[in-house]
Amino acid sequence: MNKKKVYPQWFLILPLVLYIVFFLFPSLLGVFYSFTDWGRATPKNGLHFVGLKNYIDIFTSNKNYSNGIWNTLKFTLVSNVVKIIPALFLAIILFEGIRGMGAYRTVFYLPSIIPFVIIGIIFTSVLNFKNGMLNGALEAIGLGALKQKWLSDLNVVWKSIYMVDAWRGIGYVMTIFMTGLSTIDKSYYEAAKVDGANFWQRLWNVTLPMMRGAIMINLVFGVTYGLKVFDIVYVLTNGGPGHATEVMTTYSFQLYGAGSYGLATAFNAILLLITMVAGILIVRGMSRKGAA
């Protein structure tokens, strides 16, 4: 007899309490503080309600805070594109069973376990205009004309960040795709081949629909990572040159450091809102497609 075991609902109480205490409550408290003048001297001067002032400051200040919001959204979009598409093809190529697959898998995955601080040290050195390895290599192979001020030229700096971020993240995304690929039954491909489907047709009609789960996981992880991006920007440019690569979290971090906690939490509240909306949209969108 097939007995379906149902666990009692009180099993949920502990995780729910932990979630409320360590996530929900601090998040709501942060939203509350974003409507106050919470600052370094609040213990001395008291806390005052300031309405929407912090939010208005973010969008109207001459310090260009709103550019941080735009940069965050741009990073979220581009960084996912430059990671997800190559990672998908890498996963497919490796899954086809090329020789040394295990080694390639390790090599691609390895950067994702390197701490950001180390990545910062390595790449600020590699990308140095004058003494960096990248410009040195370009010079050595006769491509000196392609030398760039990788981290200080306004037209190049974001590309450098995307490049380093992709180098670090592709292996991780690829691993999730490979897990997704392993769940697809080979018979679908065999049937498609019998029907004369070429590689692209198999990709479009078999692989991608069957990998919806893996794609959704990568999208949700990628979008939330992109919206919350901090480390990679902080260690490579610290928001520079000037404020060109400031994102919401670097501004929030700076404001927190400067003692403007109310304003910093307003930034975080906006980030929380955007992340929630993006998460809900992705999950809903993918679920609908799944149902269709």
Next chain:
Amino acid sequence: MKKLLSAVLCLLLAMSLLVAANAEGVVVEAVPNEGQFEGQELSILVSADWMADRYDETIARFEETYGVTVDLQTLPADQYFDVLTSGLANGTCADVFWIQSNPVGAIESMIGDPENRCIDFTGADWQNVMPESRQSACISGGKLYGLQVWNNSPEYVMLYNKTLFDELGLAVPTTYAELKDVCAKIAEQGITPWFMAGADGWRHQLAFFQIGGVYEEATPGLYDALNNNTATFAGNEKMLEVLGQFKELSDLGYFGEDWIGTDSTNQSNEFADRTVAMTIENSGTIKQIKDDTGTEDEFGLFLCPLGDNTWYTTSPAGPTMFGYKGTEHEDLVRAWFQFVCTPESLQEILDNSPKYTNLHVNVDIQQHWLPEEEAFIATVPAEKMECCVLQNGTKYTNDYWMQFGQDMIEYVQGGIDANEVLSRMDGYRAEAAANVGDPAWK
């Protein structure tokens, strides 16, 4: 009143510059070791370059003397303050931390609530190790919180390769026009005229702030007005002129091809290799360049000529050490401060400081003044030393050093205009004033 106080402090500092060594002979003894600290750990949070290697031997002796370990957490300058304030706010600060303190409210604005965040050292044996001008940067609300052991060398003036200048037949520039002319001649030789390490994040601002005397001279009473919130940076003609000159030098390539992406790690070699000719630096760097590279070239110092500056502003400020009130080892922290102030430790710290030639302390130690420093000081009339650097003579300015540096770069790269840079500083200062409830900004 603040202006008078600043002037008095600066005068004290300037006078002490003219005296080669302090010989008042305050003697502090280390806390006796009775095994009371055995096995404890002292954590120290510091920005890069504030302790550098110069405390290593003293730390090792401290560990050995008391059977303790010291966890030295050195952070890059551009990340330090954010980490410190986070630690102070959430109660996870190291036992000992540093800030760049000054006598015009740095303790209040950077630490926020010193009474609840800092150990009160009032009455400590070591207070008078510091000259009075330094003590003023360590006291808040009448209580002693900090220890400032810093040098009194000519700070952040123009350092140049004298031999190279002589060979090229160049005279030291005294005006902006002369500076530009000198830069052009140096650049013709394929040498970067002015080494500017923009990637450090904190250096390039010095050219603007260290010449505070020109701003005060152009608008008498400016410091006072800025401190009372009756004047602004924005619209200040002299400041706009200096920023414009800075940008012009950058546009002409006189700071090097990629100064914004260049840091100072290779500075000594650049000087020794003669790929650069000048920079804005401490006088002790002369000693460091020679020690690091063994170059035979001679170096000298002159006043930064931006804004046709003739002022050698002084700075009764510097990196200052504080004890965190939330520490679990308050007695160990007190013992550390005491230990640092013993003559043996102070001599050790100075001897291990390739960049510094003296310590501004009331302790009879062997100072190492350079002839170049003495020669430079002799060129500046005493009355031209009676003004503070802008960042430490005006409230809340130094707190936004890094942001101002970012704004300068944004300006140089064409993102904003010069007045916007100044206007943002007004905004930052207003934020800081609001954060501490300064009545002048209400």
